[in-house]
Amino acid sequence: MRKSNELKTLYSQIYGSSQQAQSDYSDLLALMAQAKALRKPELSQMDKHQVNWVFSQDMVGMTLYIDLFSGDLKHLIDKVEYFKDLGITYIHLMPLLKPRDGENDGGYAVEDYRQIDPRLGTLDDFVEVLDTYRHHGIKICIDYVVNHVAKEHEWAKAALNHDTQKQDYFIMYDTDEIPNLYNRSVPEVLPDKCPGNFTYYPEIKKYVFTSFSDFQWDLNFKNPKVFNGMVDNLLYLANLGVNMIRLDAIPFMWKELHTSCRNLEPIHDLLRMFNLIKEEVCPSLAILGEAIVQPEEIIKYFGSEEKTECEVMYNANLMVDIYHAFASRDVRLLTIDTNRFRIPSKGTWMNYVRCHDDIGWGFNEDAIRSFGMDPYAHKQFLIRFYDNEFEGSFSRGEPYQYNPVNHDARTNGTLASLLGLQQATETKESYKRLEALRRINLAHALILSYRGMPLIYSGDEIATINDQSYLNDPAKKAEGRWVHRPIFDWKRAERSKQAGTSEYEVYQSLKQMISIRKSLPLLDGQANQKALDMNSHQVYCLIRSHENESFFALYNFSEFNQKINVEELRRWVRGTHYTDLIQGRQFNLEHKILELSPYEVVWCKKD
Numbered sequence: 228m229r230k231s232n233e234l235k236t237l238y239s240q241i242y243g244s245s246q247q248a249q250s251d252y253s254d255l256l257a258l259m260a261q262a263k264a265l266r267k268p269e270l271s272q273m274d275k276h277q278v279n280w281v282f283s284q285d286m287v288g289m290t291l292y293i294d295l296f297s298g299d300l301k302h303l304i305d306k307v308e309y310f311k312d313l314g315i316t317y318i319h320l321m322p323l324l325k326p327r328d329g330e331n332d333g334g335y336a337v338e339d340y341r342q343i344d345p346r347l348g349t350l351d352d353f354v355e356v357l358d359t360y361r362h363h364g365i366k367i368c369i370d371y372v373v374n375h376v377a378k379e380h381e382w383a384k385a386a387l388n389h390d391t392q393k394q395d396y397f398i399m400y401d402t403d404e405i406p407n408l409y410n411r412s413v414p415e416v417l418p419d420k421c422p423g424n425f426t427y428y429p430e431i432k433k434y435v436f437t438s439f440s441d442f443q444w445d446l447n448f449k450n451p452k453v454f455n456g457m458v459d460n461l462l463y464l465a466n467l468g469v470n471m472i473r474l475d476a477i478p479f480m481w482k483e484l485h486t487s488c489r490n491l492e493p494i495h496d497l498l499r500m501f502n503l504i505k506e507e508v509c510p511s512l513a514i515l516g517e518a519i520v521q522p523e524e525i526i527k528y529f530g531s532e533e534k535t536e537c538e539v540m541y542n543a544n545l546m547v548d549i550y551h552a553f554a555s556r557d558v559r560l561l562t563i564d565t566n567r568f569r570i571p572s573k574g575t576w577m578n579y580v581r582c583h584d585d586i587g588w589g590f591n592e593d594a595i596r597s598f599g600m601d602p603y604a605h606k607q608f609l610i611r612f613y614d615n616e617f618e619g620s621f622s623r624g625e626p627y628q629y630n631p632v633n634h635d636a637r638t639n640g641t642l643a644s645l646l647g648l649q650q651a652t653e654t655k656e657s658y659k660r661l662e663a664l665r666r667i668n669l670a671h672a673l674i675l676s677y678r679g680m681p682l683i684y685s686g687d688e689i690a691t692i693n694d695q696s697y698l699n700d701p702a703k704k705a706e707g708r709w710v711h712r713p714i715f716d717w718k719r720a721e722r723s724k725q726a727g728t729s730e731y732e733v734y735q736s737l738k739q740m741i742s743i744r745k746s747l748p749l750l751d752g753q754a755n756q757k758a759l760d761m762n763s764h765q766v767y768c769l770i771r772s773h774e775n776e777s778f779f780a781l782y783n784f785s786e787f788n789q790k791i792n793v794e795e796l797r798r799w800v801r802g803t804h805y806t807d808l809i810q811g812r813q814f815n816l817e818h819k820i821l822e823l824s825p826y827e828v829v830w831c832k833k834d
């Protein structure tokens with residue numbers, strides 16, 4: 228089907244074919260044409276030549292809060308060299324559009340999609356950032372909070388002002404009858420912050436659907452005007468020169484009574500339409516989807532081979548599996564999950580080990596059962612291990628959203644605190660410090676070699692540990708996630724140049740691996756990958772292949788030396804003589820046994 232026909236068909240499938248719907252569709256086409264006409268020449272050039280950039284092995288990302296990192300947008304311009312030194316080629320700038328005043332969920336409660344948070348600068352500053360970074364070959368990704376707006380957004384304000392048309396942009400009811408029905412089947416996202424899924428607004432005598440908090444109003448995508456309005460905003464941001472849009476919280480975008488209101492089918496049509504629209508107007512723009520849900524649902528947001536939805540999806544599962552492997556010294560879950568799903572060739576993962584959010588301990592329960600373990604007990608083990616309540620734990624994480632009834636919880640903390648560096652520093656045990664540094668290195672190596680785009684969480688490159696100072700800030704103290712969102716410590720960054728410091732060890736190893744990654748076309752985001760069962764529960768083996776080349780990586784997830792039998796590996800890779808690109812070790816796969824030191828990483832390329 229031609230793409231324009233596909234768009235029209237999907238639109239009428241969702242919004243019907245009444246005269247009103249047809250006129251809304253014409254409005255959509257008009258705003259698309261207008262956005263296309265306004266595209267700057269340098270962006271049109273990128274649309275011609277840079278449509279597949281997300282797959283390149285050159286892509287290495289970092290995610291950061293502007294205020295915490297550089298203070299504001301103007302000062303971000305001075306930081307280009309910091310990123311270039313490490314080898315960063317794309318940056319996810321955390322929410323920077325104008326949020327509501329006061330509590331705003333770290334900027335995820337947007338008041339105006341066309342203005343910049345005045346604390347960070349102006350629209351001109353932002354365009355200058357985009358132009359500067361583009362000039363240096365660094366791509367910029369920003370958040371597009373698509374599921375909800377702040378209650379101070381003009382649509383919500385009008386709705387609060389009794390504008391009935393605008394009230395239809397949201398999901399609201401006169402009585403609690405329907406909200407109560409919803410509440411029977413819809414789980415709570417943040418039970419502490421927003422118990423139930425609705426907030427009552429006495430000024431309009433209505434119950435409003437608010438999944439995340441009382442000040443974040445869910446949009447009603449059953450209304451074509453909402454869809455058109457959100458497309459219009461998205462194209463506006465793309466035309467400023469943004470390279471990637473992170474669609475926030477997509478599983479929540481459609482609501483139906485008697486369902487969980489998560490991952491419902493029409494969301495895929497909405498996302499497919501977003502994709503068709505951006506392909507027509509600004510094809511070099513990439514869409515990153517954020518859906519922290521079960522992997523079988525995440526995978527669907529890539530769309531199919533012919534019908535792409537999001538080109539890139541966060542690989543939330545990989546993050547959990549990595550922490551699982553460290554805690555249990557068992558890589559079987561990671562191996563199974565690596566091979567579990569086939570993603571379409573036009574999709575790739577965003578791989579990360581930490582981000583601004585907490586870690587939710589969702590994992591492949593069938594796999595855990597197949598190892599003879601009980602998923603509930605295992606989850607409790609992970610929660611307690613990372614909260615440092617478990618004998619022998621190296622972690623200094625903190626519980627988040629603890630549920631006293633079933634003891635469920637998520638975990639907060641920085642990479643270095645979760646993987647042992649904080650504890651080793653406190654106890655001054657130098658062998659523990661070495662182990663922690665090796666764990667951090669392993670975690671980074673894994674995301675750099677796994678199919679997709681690696682994303683470093685700002686501060687992790689210099690081994691930042693948990694910061695409790697948020698507890699002194701009334702606007703932050705109720706939100707535990709701030710423990711891993713500290714102000715960037717530039718003194719610590721200085722130490723990344725001083726041999727012998729932890730900052731140096733973490734930073735320099737990461738820098739070396741980034742540069743190796745970029746030299747390996749077979750780490751491209753579309754190249755195949757397979758994890759091999761090495762007859763060892765401790766060693767994870769990842770093979771990447773591309774035409775005639777092969778690459779394998781080995782990761783020892785334990786603090787002990789491991790001997791592995793390489794017969795299986797020999798069956799899957801070409802040739803027998805390999806060199807480890809990180810340490811220069813030579814491997815001859817004709818020798819059956821290979822030995823790895825504690826937490827060792829090898830990245831092997833055929834000689």
Ligand code: GLC
Binds near residue numbers: 335372475476
């Ligand atoms: C995403 C963000 C999270 C935010 C939520 C609501 O999950 O990562 O920080 O609270 O969306 O916008």
